[in-house]
Amino acid sequence: MQLCAAELIGALFKTHTQFVGKIVSTLRTDTLNAAFSSKIQKRMKFGLFVLDDMVEHLGPNYFAAEDYQTIVQTVCMFANNKSASLRQASAYGIGVIAEHGGQSFAAHSEHCLKALDEAIKFQMSGKVHEKKEKSTQFHHARDNAIASLGKVLFYQKALIQSNKPIYDQLAQTWVGLLPITHDIEEAQLQFEFLGNFVSQESAVLFTADPQAGVNQVVKILAEAFQEKYFTEKNKTPMANAVKYLNTQANAQFMAACQQAGMDDDLRAHINDAFNFQG
Amino acid sequence: MKDKFAKYLPFVLPSIFSMATLNPQMGVAGQADIHALSDVLNEIKPENADNKKTSIVTDEIEEKEVAIQMLSVFIDELGDSFFEFVQQTQTVMLSLTNFANNDSIRTTCVSALPGLLKAVKSKHGTVDDQIRGLARDYNANIYKAMKEETETECLCSQVSAMKEILLETGPGFLSEAEVQELGDSALRIIEKSLNRIKELDDMKEEEQEDEDDELD
Numbered sequence: 001m002q003l004c005a006a007e008l009i010g011a012l013f014k015t016h017t018q019f020v021g022k023i024v025s026t027l028r029t030d031t032l033n034a035a036f037s038s039k040i041q042k043r044m045k046f047g048l049f050v051l052d053d054m055v056e057h058l059g060p061n062y063f064a065a066e067d068y069q070t071i072v073q074t075v076c077m078f079a080n081n082k083s084a085s086l087r088q089a090s091a092y093g094i095g096v097i098a099e100h101g102g103q104s105f106a107a108h109s110e111h112c113l114k115a116l117d118e119a120i121k122f123q124m125s126g127k128v129h130e131k132k133e134k135s136t137q138f139h140h141a142r143d144n145a146i147a148s149l150g151k152v153l154f155y156q157k158a159l160i161q162s163n164k165p166i167y168d169q170l171a172q173t174w175v176g177l178l179p180i181t182h183d184i185e186e187a188q189l190q191f192e193f194l195g196n197f198v199s200q201e202s203a204v205l206f207t208a209d210p211q212a213g214v215n216q217v218v219k220i221l222a223e224a225f226q227e228k229y230f231t232e233k234n235k236t237p238m239a240n241a242v243k244y245l246n247t248q249a250n251a252q253f254m255a256a257c258q259q260a261g262m263d264d265d266l267r268a269h270i271n272d273a274f275n276f277q278g
Numbered sequence: 279m280k281d282k283f284a285k286y287l288p289f290v291l292p293s294i295f296s297m298a299t300l301n302p303q304m305g306v307a308g309q310a311d312i313h314a315l316s317d318v319l320n321e322i323k324p325e326n327a328d329n330k331k332t333s334i335v336t337d338e339i340e341e342k343e344v345a346i347q348m349l350s351v352f353i354d355e356l357g358d359s360f361f362e363f364v365q366q367t368q369t370v371m372l373s374l375t376n377f378a379n380n381d382s383i384r385t386t387c388v389s390a391l392p393g394l395l396k397a398v399k400s401k402h403g404t405v406d407d408q409i410r411g412l413a414r415d416y417n418a419n420i421y422k423a424m425k426e427e428t429e430t431e432c433l434c435s436q437v438s439a440m441k442e443i444l445l446e447t448g449p450g451f452l453s454e455a456e457v458q459e460l461g462d463s464a465l466r467i468i469e470k471s472l473n474r475i476k477e478l479d480d481m482k483e484e485e486q487e488d489e490d491d492e493l494d
Binding site for chain 1: 464
């Protein structure tokens with residue numbers, strides 16, 4: 001019920017930004033404080049949903065700098081929470097902060113990246129592993145953290161590229177963690193990012209160890225180029241990435257298609273991508 | 279199939295509308311007459327019953343529900359091809375968002391309203407005054423139904439329908455006062471939800487205490 005109400009509030013933020021001042025004020029002074037101090041998972045999840053909507057629809061300029069910082073820190077605080085649904089909401093929120101934070105992200109990037117690192121490295125416990133539902137929730141949380149790392153690279157490209165070692169490290173980490181396969185919606189966007197990334201930023205992926213880089217990218221694209229991941233926007237970039245590798249690194253590309261783990265189905269996906277005419 | 283199917287709607291819909299507008303009746307043993315279901319249920323409801331609505335299933339209600347679900351699927355699947363039937367369908371749906379005797383019917387009807395708005399929007403190609411007028415009527419109807427609603431799932435569907443309608447109509451649909459009112463409603467829903475959770479927790483604690491007493 002609270003999440004339904006949170007969605008309604010989010011829709012008001014999105015469509016009537018200029019009129020929501022009092023609602024934002026009530027939320028910040030009463031409702032959210034109560035939610036987060038309750039330590040009750042469902043209430044904290046509601047709180048994170050509202051904060052994610054505030055960042056997405058109202059943006060950093062709506063708030064005083066220190067208030068926005070509090071919002072970002074609150075979102076990040078749950079990235080290593082033992083509750084998978086809170087980790088997921090937090091990780092998703094960090095992606096939203098990267099996407100909608102604009103230049104203000106620079107002030108929070110370190111904090112956000114550290115939080116994402118913790119979310120990605122969060123270990124699955126034996127109890128979670130035993131229960132399918134819990135295990136699925138765990139993977140969704142992790143997928144969202146990986147996806148948000150991709151969003152930082154994509155939406156905050158200029159900022160991250162200004163520090164080459166960090167850029168190289170983040171890009172390689174992100175590609176090393178793909179493909180994500182549980183949160184299909186997030187996967188679809190990440191595969192679009194990757195398709196563009198391979199064509200536009202090949203140096204960062206393939207300079208240190210070209211064969212390993214191509215192997216990993218081919219493995220991801222082979223998983224990604226199938227119906228359940230397709231959107232209107234991601235087929236062409238993925239197909240272009242396959243064609244790019246075939247042209248620019250043919251020997252490595254051919255070897256990658258024969259690497260361990262690539263079966264006939266996966267090779268067929270690569271073939272489909274290669275023959276795709278957008 | 280969309281348009282290929284839509285051409286059959288004039289032949290299919292009349293019987294579905296008459297099923298959807300069935301007025302279920304019921305009799306009480308020992309009395310000769312049968313009456314509208316809601317009247318009978320009000321008669322036989324214990325005086326000390328709480329405010330919760332009674333959800334029942336009879337053959338007629340089941341038939342009514344199936345018809346409404348079919349309408350709902352047509353709306354979602356056919357989009358602007360359903361435009362011609364929006365007027366008649368909304369009359370049915372709006373009259374049943376507070377249907378006292380079955381929560382599933384209330385939920386399906388309210389959830390269908392954004393789809394009707396989408397069908398009109400898709401036909402018009404833009405959000406115009408007619409769509410804003412429809413959206414206002416729908417929201418007013420939902421808002422009224424929400425005040426009487428006792429089932430959490432229905433309330434959730436009502437709030438979601440309002441959200442969908444808001445997103446369909448977009449910026450400029452509501453005045454500042456209306457935004458404030460809707461925001462306050464959302465906050466009240468949250469408050470109520472928290473109170474319900476607290477009540478349930480308290481009840482659990484009381485039950486636990488009772489069990490402990492027995493052990494003593």
